[in-house]
Amino acid sequence: MCTQLYFDYAATTPVKKEVLEEMLPFFNINFGNPSSIYNIGRQGRNALDIARDRVAKTLNSKSEEIFFTGGGSESDNWAIKGVAFANRDKGNHIITSKIEHHAVLHTCEYLEKEGFEITYLDVDKYGLVGVDDLKNAIRDNTILVSIMYANNEIGTIQPIKELAQIAKKSGIIFHTDAVQAYGNEIIDVNDLGVDLLSISAHKIYGPKGVGALYIKKGTKIQQLIHGGGQEKKRRAGTENMPGIVGLGKAAEMAYENIEEHIDRLTRLRDKLIDGIMTKIPYTRLNGHPTKRLPGNVNISFEFIEGESILLSLDMEGIAASSGSACTSGSLGPSHVLAAIGLSHEIAHGSLRLTIGDFTTEDEINYVVEKLQSIVDRLRQISPLYEKVKRGK
Amino acid sequence: MYNEKVMDHFMNPRNVGEIEDAEAIGEVGNPICGDIMRMYLKIDNNDIITDVKFKTFGCGSAIATSSMATEMIKGKTVREALRLTNMAVVEALDGLPPAKVHCSVLAERAVKTAIYNYAKERNLTYKELDGFDPNDDHDGHDHDEE
Structure with missing residues (x-):
């Protein structure tokens, strides 16, 4: 035993030594608030930029399309609620699958109580979402499709590119929960054609309580956390600097080899x-x-x-x-x-x-x-x- | 999660097996809930349970409570065995996590069901079995959870 x-x-996953080493100074040495103009504040701002660049590079996105969050669940909540409430004038129908993580499923159930209609797509015996099933589920009032990249329990990887293409043809926003796939699959947001993608640090040898949401430029989404002007006024709250630095380093290491x-x-x-x-x-x-x-x-x-x-x-x-x-x-x-x-x-x-x-x-x-x-x-x-x- | 006594009965369960010529056999539970317990009793002419064996499909606490229940009724009279409650089994195991107490109900019901079948075959009546229905599917599970 x-x-x-x-x-x-x-x-x-355990935090890797190299990740932890980069994080540590941000607890007590470079502890400045990145919003402050004095030196240690600016150092924080700089570290934030580096972390954002590192994550963006792994996804082949632009740095300004990466928004740091409090983890995978927050990213999923933000993507789904944010799109739902921002696009309510266009429709109230959302499509997801029956095998999503609870961060997606319970968010959709919450939205049902708020007047949204949700279609939960079936999967086949392997856990795959059918491309035709998605086609058939799309309605005039569909505003969002959220299908996970890879399943946390059975590991099945969805044909995200094909699914995203179908949504795109109808002008529907496409989100994928890539928390399990990130660091285990080569992910190129442009090639995939997704609008939103959730990731988490602690699944890739980074710290818990930090993640990111990729938001393709021009995607209509409301903010989830209101307050200060952090993350380009889209996600309030003083940045979790050790966490974000850890995510950046872990992301870089995950995609090195x-x-x-x-x-x-x-x-x-x-x-x-x-x-x-x-x-x-x-x-x-x-x-x-x-x-x-x-x-x-x-x-x-x-x-x-x-x-x-x-x-x-x-x-x-x-x-x-x-x-x-x-x-x-x-x-x-x-x-x-x-x-x-x-x-x-x-x-x-x-x-x-x-x-x-x-x-x-x-x-x-x-x-x-x-x-x-x-x-x-x-x-x-x-x-x-x-x-x-x-x-x- | 589980205490040492429960883990001991889970890892080294007492009285596992079958009795070919058992006087009483009772099976309770349901694979949909994830647990099934089958109890075999050897009962002599003086109504004394001389041997007990069990087989259980289920979680750690289902196996541990089966094991403890068999120990508690071995050598006892049928009447005494019928007075076995699930809480007595839990107590004998020095407690179970609150979410797992329902598993002990299965052990009590397995003993009662075995004796119910035994009494029915022999036209015996035990006042302790008044109101007991072996087909009552109440296993303590909250089926609506999650």
């Missing part, structure tokens, strides 16, 4: 998937076999329940998650697994293992080995497995 093997990189990062994680991911699927019977891979995040593994083990798998893994020093960590307080099975058509029974037995920059091949082997005995032990206790063994 002493060595902690971390298999929950989709939940959060992005191809290598993707190749390495994909290889480890497939090794983990193959190991589990070949060594443990009655398993199924959730999500798409290839259109999936390089670090995501989501597997259902029949006849057993997810929490008991997590507890057993924890006893072996392995940190993982079942469905989304955000919903672990709830008893209902994950909305994502339900949307891809899993029965409740199979959804309850799902395990998400997400890998990252510090995952080693030895760790993969260790987890596969431990999982074999854990799954076997729990199945020996399960009355459902007993029925299968008897051939019923």
